[in-house]
Amino acid sequence: MRRRILPGFGLSLGYALTYLGLIVLLPLVALAWKASGIGVGGMLHLLSSPRTLAALKLSFGGAILAAIINVCFGLLVAWVLVRYRFPGRRLFDALVDLPFALPTAVAGIALTALYAPNGWLGHWLKHYGIQIAYAPPGVILAMVFVGFPFVVRTLQPVLESLDRDVEEAAESLGASHAQTFFRVILPMLVPTLLTGFALALARAVGEYGSVIFIAGNIPMRSEIAPLLIVEKLEEFDYAGAAALGTVMLIASFALLILIAVLQRWSGRWAEQLQ
Amino acid sequence: MNRPRRRPHWSRRIGHVLLVLAATAFLTIFLALPLAVVFVEAFRQGLRAYLSAIGQHEALMAIRLTLLVAAISVPLNVVFGVAAAWAMARFEFRGKALLGAFIDLPFSVSPVISGLVYVLLFGAQGWFGRWLELHDVKIIFAIPGLVLATIFITLPFVARELIPLMQSQGSDEEEAARVLGAGGWQMFFRVTLPNIRWALLYGVLLCNARAMGEFGAVSVVSGHIRGLTTTMPLEVEMLYNEYNYVGAFAVATLLALLALATLSIKALLEWRYGDEIAAHAPGGH
Amino acid sequence: MTLELSHLSRRFTDYPALDDVSLVIAPGEFLALLGPSGSGKTTLLRILAGLDYPDAGTVQLDGDDFLAAQAHKRKVGLVFQHYALFRHLTVAENVAFGLRVRSRKARPSRAQIAERVQQLLKRVQLDDHGHRYPSQLSGGQRQRVALARALAVEPDLLLLDEPFGALDAQVRVTLRRWLRELHEDLQLTTVFVTHDQEEALELADRIAVMNRGRIEQVGSPEVIYRQPATPFVCEFIGKVNKIPLTYANQRLSAGEWVLEGHPWNGRHANVVAYVRPEHLSLGGTDTQPGWTARLRHVYLAGSVAHLELYVPSIDQTLEADVAGEDVARLGLQSGAELRVAPRNAIVFTLSEQAGETSAEGRWVWQA
Numbered sequence: 032m033r034r035r036i037l038p039g040f041g042l043s044l045g046y047a048l049t050y051l052g053l054i055v056l057l058p059l060v061a062l063a064w065k066a067s068g069i070g071v072g073g074m075l076h077l078l079s080s081p082r083t084l085a086a087l088k089l090s091f092g093g094a095i096l097a098a099i100i101n102v103c104f105g106l107l108v109a110w111v112l113v114r115y116r117f118p119g120r121r122l123f124d125a126l127v128d129l130p131f132a133l134p135t136a137v138a139g140i141a142l143t144a145l146y147a148p149n150g151w152l153g154h155w156l157k158h159y160g161i162q163i164a165y166a167p168p169g170v171i172l173a174m175v176f177v178g179f180p181f182v183v184r185t186l187q188p189v190l191e192s193l194d195r196d197v198e199e200a201a202e203s204l205g206a207s208h209a210q211t212f213f214r215v216i217l218p219m220l221v222p223t224l225l226t227g228f229a230l231a232l233a234r235a236v237g238e239y240g241s242v243i244f245i246a247g248n249i250p251m252r253s254e255i256a257p258l259l260i261v262e263k264l265e266e267f268d269y270a271g272a273a274a275l276g277t278v279m280l281i282a283s284f285a286l287l288i289l290i291a292v293l294q295r296w297s298g299r300w301a302e303q304l305q
Numbered sequence: 306m307n308r309p310r311r312r313p314h315w316s317r318r319i320g321h322v323l324l325v326l327a328a329t330a331f332l333t334i335f336l337a338l339p340l341a342v343v344f345v346e347a348f349r350q351g352l353r354a355y356l357s358a359i360g361q362h363e364a365l366m367a368i369r370l371t372l373l374v375a376a377i378s379v380p381l382n383v384v385f386g387v388a389a390a391w392a393m394a395r396f397e398f399r400g401k402a403l404l405g406a407f408i409d410l411p412f413s414v415s416p417v418i419s420g421l422v423y424v425l426l427f428g429a430q431g432w433f434g435r436w437l438e439l440h441d442v443k444i445i446f447a448i449p450g451l452v453l454a455t456i457f458i459t460l461p462f463v464a465r466e467l468i469p470l471m472q473s474q475g476s477d478e479e480e481a482a483r484v485l486g487a488g489g490w491q492m493f494f495r496v497t498l499p500n501i502r503w504a505l506l507y508g509v510l511l512c513n514a515r516a517m518g519e520f521g522a523v524s525v526v527s528g529h530i531r532g533l534t535t536t537m538p539l540e541v542e543m544l545y546n547e548y549n550y551v552g553a554f555a556v557a558t559l560l561a562l563l564a565l566a567t568l569s570i571k572a573l574l575e576w577r578y579g580d581e582i583a584a585h586a587p588g589g590h
Numbered sequence: 591m592t593l594e595l596s597h598l599s600r601r602f603t604d605y606p607a608l609d610d611v612s613l614v615i616a617p618g619e620f621l622a623l624l625g626p627s628g629s630g631k632t633t634l635l636r637i638l639a640g641l642d643y644p645d646a647g648t649v650q651l652d653g654d655d656f657l658a659a660q661a662h663k664r665k666v667g668l669v670f671q672h673y674a675l676f677r678h679l680t681v682a683e684n685v686a687f688g689l690r691v692r693s694r695k696a697r698p699s700r701a702q703i704a705e706r707v708q709q710l711l712k713r714v715q716l717d718d719h720g721h722r723y724p725s726q727l728s729g730g731q732r733q734r735v736a737l738a739r740a741l742a743v744e745p746d747l748l749l750l751d752e753p754f755g756a757l758d759a760q761v762r763v764t765l766r767r768w769l770r771e772l773h774e775d776l777q778l779t780t781v782f783v784t785h786d787q788e789e790a791l792e793l794a795d796r797i798a799v800m801n802r803g804r805i806e807q808v809g810s811p812e813v814i815y816r817q818p819a820t821p822f823v824c825e826f827i828g829k830v831n832k833i834p835l836t837y838a839n840q841r842l843s844a845g846e847w848v849l850e851g852h853p854w855n856g857r858h859a860n861v862v863a864y865v866r867p868e869h870l871s872l873g874g875t876d877t878q879p880g881w882t883a884r885l886r887h888v889y890l891a892g893s894v895a896h897l898e899l900y901v902p903s904i905d906q907t908l909e910a911d912v913a914g915e916d917v918a919r920l921g922l923q924s925g926a927e928l929r930v931a932p933r934n935a936i937v938f939t940l941s942e943q944a945g946e947t948s949a950e951g952r953w954v955w956q957a
Contacts, residue, residue: 036641036661037479038489040396047389051407054457058422061432065425104331111328115321123329125572129336131511132564132571134518135416136538137557140545141339144346144554151342176335208317237415240520240538244545257417261525264421269430276418283413287406477674480641483661484668485688485743495691499678 062280065273074274082250083259083275089170090256091282094235097174101231102224104175105182112183113190127183130176135240142173143245165247170255173241178231185227189220189297222297229293233286237279343561347554358555366532367540367556373448374523374536375516378455382512383505386463391497393464394471395479405468411460419457420525423450446528451536454522459512466508467501470582474500503578507571514567518560591617591652591746591779593638598647600633600803607633608644609803618777620770622790625800626826631783632671634800635749638781639668651746664747667740671751673732675724681735682707682720688743710738713772730761737769741776750782754789766793787827791815799823820949821938824864831870831908835861835937845903847879847932849955860940860947863955865932867896870910872928873920879957880931883908885924890914897922899930933957 069077077083112124130138146153146163153164163169193216201211239257246253256279263272348355358364389408393401411419425431427444437444444450478500482492498505520538527534535543537556544553574582593615600608607630615621623631636642637649640661649656656664676684685707689698698706711717714734724732733753740748753769754762770793773780784790790797791811798808799822807819818824825832835842835849837858842849844863871878883899886907895917897910910930922928934956938949 035396036643037395037476037483038492039391040398043388044392044396044398047385047392047404050385051389051404051460054453054460055407055410058426058457061426062418062422064432104335107324108328108332111325115325117325117329119329121572123332125568126332126336128568128571129340129564132514132518132567133340134520134538134541134560134564136520136541137343137518137560137564138339140541140553140557141342144342144550145339151338176339179335208320233413237413237418239415239417240524244542257415257521260417260421264424264525267430269425269428272421273425276415276421279415280418283415287409287413291406477670477672478676480639480661481668481670481674481676481739482687482691484639484641484664484666485691485739486662486665487687487691488662491691495687496676499676 059280062273062276065270066277069270069274073270077271077274078278082254083256085251086254086256086259087278089167089254090236090279093167093171093174093255094178094232094238097171097178097235098228098232100171100175101178101182102228105179105186105227105231106220106224109183109186109190113187127180129180130178131180135177135238136244138176138241139173139244142169142176142241146172146245164245165249165253167253169245169247170242170253173245174235174238177238177241178235181230181234182224182227185230186220186223189223193219222293226290226293226297229286229290233283233290236286237283340561340565343554343557346550347558349554350551354551355555355558358549358552359559361552363532363535364540364552364556367535367537368559370448370451370534371517371536371538374451374455375513377452378459378516379509379513381456382459383463383509385460386465386467386508387501387505389464390467390471390501393468395476408461408464411457416458416519416521417525419522420454423453423457423526427453445526446530446534448534450526451523451534454526455516455519458519458522459515462512462515463505463508466504466511466582470501470504471497500581503574503581507574507582510567510570510574514563517563593656593747593779594650595634596648596650598634598637598644598649600630600637600642600644606630606803608637608647611647611800611803611805613798613805613808615779615781618779620773620793620795621781622794622797623781623783623800624785624787624790624797624826626785628802629800630803631785631800632751633803635668635751635781635783638747639666639749640664641668665743665745666747666749667743667745668749669733669736669740669751669753671753671755673724673736675732675735675739677724679723680720681716681722681724681727682711684724684735685710685720685738685742687739706742710742713741714738728761729757730765733757733765737772746779748778748780750780752784753782754784754786762789769793791827799826801826817954818864818936819952821862821864821940821947824936829867829909829911831865831867831906833863833865833904833906833908833935835863837861842937845901846881847904849879849935849937852937852955853953854939854951858939858951860942861937862940863932863935863937865908865935867909867911869933869935870899870908871931871933872897872910872912872916872922878929878931880929883928883930885922885926885928887924888917888922890917895922899928901930931957 066074078087108127112120112127143150143164145151146156146169148154148157148162148164150164156163163172197215198211201215202208206214237257239255242255243258246255246258248254248258256275260272260275260279263275389404392398393405424445426433427437427450428434429438429445431445444453478496479492482496487495518538520542523536524539524542527536527539529535529539529543531543537560541553541556541560544556595611595613595615598608598611599606605628609630611630611634623634625631633642637644640659643657676687679687686703689703689706707720708717711720714737716731716734716738719727719731724735727735754765757765766789782793791814794811796808796810797814799806799814801822807814807823809817814823814827818827824830833844835844842852842861849863881901881903883901885897886900887898889896893914895912895914897912899908899910900906901908908930920928934954937953937955939951940947941950
């Protein structure tokens with residue numbers, strides 16, 4: 032047995048493992064246990080019910096759409112914040128973190144107040160026949176809001192470390208600005224954009240607080256999967272809630288692994304670039 | 306990076322201006338406007354209505370409960386975070402990567418599930434439900450449940466902040482302290498802790514903001530008992546659902562101010578002690 | 591206090607950092623552990639400091655098990671390569687650290703600590719820098735703070751890990767001299783690790799040359815330089831010409847250079863001779879064993895001239911050092927043809943096993 036040089040290995044690891052076991056692992060085991068109680072048949076029955084399917088479709092489909100929107104706007108905002116100097120840049124930069132810091136319930140009622148048919152922006156959009164709140168677009172809007180900082184904050188350090196020489200080389204070879212961006216810069220950003228996409232997606236899939244206010248929660252139309260879990264709990268259908276929760280948990284794990292793989296890939300990519 | 310750049314062509318400069326305008330317009334409409342609407346709605350019926358909404362007994366109780374929950378869960382997660390970071394950053398052991406993944410786990414779980422798991426464990430039909438009922442211990446629909454759910458949600462914040470920093474700092478100073486005769490705790494309090502203090506504060510800041518603002522997880526375990534198990538975000542929801550918009554937005558302003566204070570201190574810490582705070586990816590549900 | 595290291599081995603996952611190392615460190619000695627990076631010298635130092643443990647072997651201090659004591663009980667002073675100063679403490683607080691963490695009984699009073707710190711800072715010539723933070727100091731100053739901090743606990747053994755590694759050339763020279771004087775003053779047993787042979791030769795009483803986790807040779811700088819025990823020591827210490835020899839008719843030779851009277855019988859496939867540049871004589875007669883060479887370059891470096899000589903018969907370029915005035919006396923110019931003769935050489939027979947070359951026989955040849 033090798034001796035450890037610094038003290039406290041047993042104490043710190045033991046404490047961390049016990050704490051993690053009690054707070055995180057034991058409850059998750061309880062979830063899986065409860066979910067397994069309804070059996071495969073019960074699980075399939077639950078998942079094939081139209082209402083569940085619609086909710087899962089909205090949660091995952093909406094999250095994917097929101098993540099795509101976030102990649103586009105996130106790239107724009109990160110690019111502008113890194114490359115250009117303009118008055119208020121620091122303030123705007125700090126503002127990017129707002130969705131992290133603002134409690135989701137506050138974000139939810141604020142977005143609803145803005146986009147409801149009688150809201151600040153909603154009554155104006157109504158003239159053009161656009162409805163956002165109490166409909167799927169509202170769900171997506173809230174998902175974009177909560178996922179937005181992930182893309183920007185993942186992109187920023189990478190954009191800052193990009194070597195300007197490559198761009199200048201491209202331009203000296205006769206590439207236009209657009210060609211330089213699309214053929215030189217964008218390909219270098221692909222792994223980072225994918226990581227940001229996956230992070231924003233993971234966040235949006237499970238989002239609850241900011242969505243339920245603006246969604247209107249109309250079954251089959253604007254009801255998200257986490258809300259369905261809450262409703263099952265309120266009906267004391269614990270097994271159903273646990274089964275749906277397990278499905279979402281497995282999806283999150285898959286995303287987590289995907290993110291880890293992407294981050295490793297973009298790390299290697301970044302090394303190659305240097 | 307620092308070489309002087311030539312002045313770009315005018316057409317390109319217009320392009321820059323347009324890009325900056327597009328980005329700032331997006332940030333303004335999408336992020337600043339929701340923040341503004343909170344305050345405007347709260348003061349829609351004047352200062353007096355605002356103050357009376359905040360002065361409501363239920364609102365005050367919600368504030369008290371929020372502070373209590375944060376005051377319990379944040380210190381617990383600080384101790385966990387420091388212990389986990391010490392083990393992860395200073396020792397090699399089998400399963401280290403797995404431990405890191407488990408520490409991050411609560412960030413990738415839907416908040417609703419974070420609450421749900423405790424209901425399944427301690428609820429009336431849960432694993433320990435019967436035993437708890439027999440011994441007259443209430444966890445779900447009571448404060449312990451709120452605390453547990455909050456701990457789960459905010460568990461990674463401190464650890465995630467400390468691990469990369471401690472890894473990059475290396476253990477030279479701690480080894481020096483040992484060779485100079487310092488005992489384990491002396492080394493920890495005199496060398497380790499001072500070296501991580503700003504990152505620790507940063508982690509505590511984010512952990513606290515989340516603990517006070519958490520909605521989904523606590524909503525599942527709270528039972529929404531007015532004045533007893535409603536934290537501020539839950540109070541916001543209840544007032545809103547009762548169409549008491551001024552009340553809802555009034556309590557929301559307090560949470561928004563918390564967010565603004567968090568962001569300001571965060572920016573201050575990053576600006577002043579940037580190199581003593583590890584570069585980090587954002588996280589959290 | 592005599593420190594006796596015997597049969598120390600330490601494996602890291604992919605390579606042996608120490609491989610059966612034995613060494614005795616005498617009281618008051620100034621010992622250098624010299625070797626290239628990865629030779630195990632830092633591992634050895636960290637084992638002495640209690641920051642690493644061997645997989646096998648013992649370290650005894652006057653007969654007591656030294657490894658049984660943990661780092662904080664060993665009373666050693668260690669100066670880290672990058673100093674490891676506490677960045678949140680001032681210079682004075684850094685120096686005082688080892689005294690302040692003592693148990694209440696063993697701890698000197700505040701005033702005593704302050705006095706001792708002042709005294710040490712004076713010794714390292716930083717008495718007016720006590721209130722500064724490490725980040726406000728130059729590299730050489732940080733090094734001296736690290737030394738004062740290590741000395742504050744009055745250690746029985748002082749360990750220095752590449753003490754001048756991170757400093758620029760001029761500061762190095764000054765600090766080296768200063769450290770030598772300090773050692774003469776304190777007579778403290780000191781072990782330092784370095785990859786710089788010049789540093790080891792100038793400072794140490796004794797040098798242990800390390801390579802691949804083994805000690806190749808231990809001895810005074812004089813012995814190490816003049817009588818290197820292994821090919822590695824020959825090549826690592828000082829400049830040297832490596833000349834492969836051929837074996838024919840019971841004789842070893844390289845071109846016209848023939849070495850008579852070697853101690854080996856039988857055939858040796860792989861024999862090399864090492865000749866130091868200053869052991870090559872120029873302008874000798876044809877009767878002396880040696881070569882005809884063409885002078886390619888002359889580099890005049892003050893009192894010494896470095897010559898680059900091409901020897902056609904062995905198709906090799908040799909380096910020779912001669913006194914600067916000889917260059918003028920002999921009228922040496924590039925392109926000139928001249929006789930070169932080794933005065934002495936160290937000859938090794940080598941054997942190759944599993945891709946590793948090791949010396950089997952050693953013979954000191956003299957003209």
